[in-house]
Amino acid sequence: MGLKQQLLFQKEAFILENGATLQPVEIGYETYGQLNADKSNAILLLHALTGTAHAAKHHEADTPGWWDDYIGPGKALDTDRFFVICPNVFGGCSGSTGPSSINPKTGIPYRLSFPGFSVKDIVRVQYELIKTLHISKLKAVIGGSMGGMQATEWAICYSDHVNSVINIASPLAASPDAIGFNLIQRMAILNDPDFNDGNYIAQPEGGLATARMVGMMTYRTSELFSKRFERFTVAESSKSAFSKEHFQIESYLQYQGDSFVERFDANSYLYLTKAIDLFDVIRSQESEAPPYSHIKIPYLLIGITSDQLFRISDLRRDFELLKAAGVPVTYHEIDSEYGHDAFLVHSEVIKFAPILTEFLLPTEKIAH
């Protein structure tokens, strides 16, 4: 029921965009629902930066997934109708080959000898996985944040192999602002006393926690923090020399940082944030048309007005670009005080789910 793993590129090496090679590549994934006889009901679901293949519970006693609200009988990704495949991202650390994987040539983890990779590389590995499952055409590819960037690459690179794509809260190119915050997060990790050029024994805890805390600031909103934490202080006093007072927002962020260290590999974090920075399907090579203009399938773009990471102004620009290029794009904006993470928040399901359901339905009707 849980994590499945698939070896890819066993006979021939995976050649990455930058020319580096890797062999083999393993991908961890989980599935929900049943693949139908003609293999036409598969949806590929792609997680955000720190997500995993565990998108939903497989049974009541199972640990919660990151999209339980959307996956199940009668839900937006209705498991009575769809077969949902959620892979762990290539370069990640939860079942797929990444910097913490053992390099078969050396017998030790790749760490910083892992090749730099792009969102397109991530997607090319996913396509190999889909091939091994003998699925020639996906009903849809759906992703949020970094998963949305992957969904966009699917729409560009594999439009013959997917009916439609849903991109939640990701732009067609990472903004300088987002790149800046990612750089700061990598700096915090690289500067940790335990980082040791990536050859750490235990995680570089302080640096990775700090990185996560920076991330959290961009995933939520100042409005939400103001409403939730105000200027409340916590009972236990701070140990810092400069002040004994400690605010709830500080406890919250530190808890987020500390718990992240237990579940995410620091080297993976470096590579994945850089892949996000490099994502850009607006810029074209010389006189060629920009990559996004090659999207020929229905493309649903959902922006979140309060998004502090991927600003709504960028998503509005992207909608205009797509429309002008003749892409069959549908655009929705969600008002939410939760910011970027709204698509992962239980109370906001009601805002997203109907849009997903409506977008997925017509294709479903045509297919029958």
Place this chain on the structure above:
Amino acid sequence: MGLKQQLLFQKEAFILENGATLQPVEIGYETYGQLNADKSNAILLLHALTGTAHAAKHHEADTPGWWDDYIGPGKALDTDRFFVICPNVFGGCSGSTGPSSINPKTGIPYRLSFPGFSVKDIVRVQYELIKTLHISKLKAVIGGSMGGMQATEWAICYSDHVNSVINIASPLAASPDAIGFNLIQRMAILNDPDFNDGNYIAQPEGGLATARMVGMMTYRTSELFSKRFERFTVAESSKSAFSKEHFQIESYLQYQGDSFVERFDANSYLYLTKAIDLFDVIRSQESEAPPYSHIKIPYLLIGITSDQLFRISDLRRDFELLKAAGVPVTYHEIDSEYGHDAFLVHSEVIKFAPILTEFLLPTEKIAH
């Protein structure tokens, strides 16, 4: 002409808000213009977190100050009329007693044995300085950002000793959002391998640079970064294993971080950011009226619509609070793509200067 220094609390110790004592306290300050015979033309100017007493050039060949655009003959702070006093902040590292000062009892720097202090403590030291200059009443106190918080404390604590106060871009209480970003900056410093519990020999460079980079993200705006840097890359390739590409926004931030290390003490940064976090003149003790309601003098509040550090929504709330409490408050909002730092940017002078001039003029007329 340059930095003057004044010893304070030589006979009796300075008793801080938290009960700690310090003796003596030295304050570095610079002045512009001439104090008139009846000592009625003095303006106290208070710098932001990383500013210094050097607010303006004293002569053509002098190094630029942080407010050259506003200080000089015919400018908003007209040195033909006003005597401008700009002290380095208590707890800072540019001429005033702070964590890097020598503790006379031990012969070594205080470092983390320096007492925790508040914005009110900073202001109480400034009041002592004004007394030693035999100025019984200031024409105005003006400050931006952390300096604005100090200006507000002046309006509350010393309204008999100042005619009017100008607060640029600071709220009546630090928001959870601002506290979160400050916490992250302190984390980056505390986690630096060279920090050594504050007893560093050389500065904790990586951590302090990272802190500055986080600060820069909140001082400017995503719009500005998008316009200035787009997704341009720099000629020299990155040395990082995860990617050879390096964006201009990254070079910019790293330059800002690296140059900051040369001019600011890491321990001072810890104490000052915490003082900002603790600033709150909205919360009152039990049944007492909130501190801000005690402001009885003309109070000019200037908000910047695009401010990412101290949000315009908070400044609007503060204006309403002040108005409702009967404070003689004037409120202006500045539209600027520069965000929080707009009041320090040359091209934006035209937006701020006329407001300052108009606000300072009537008092001037009455005084004559």
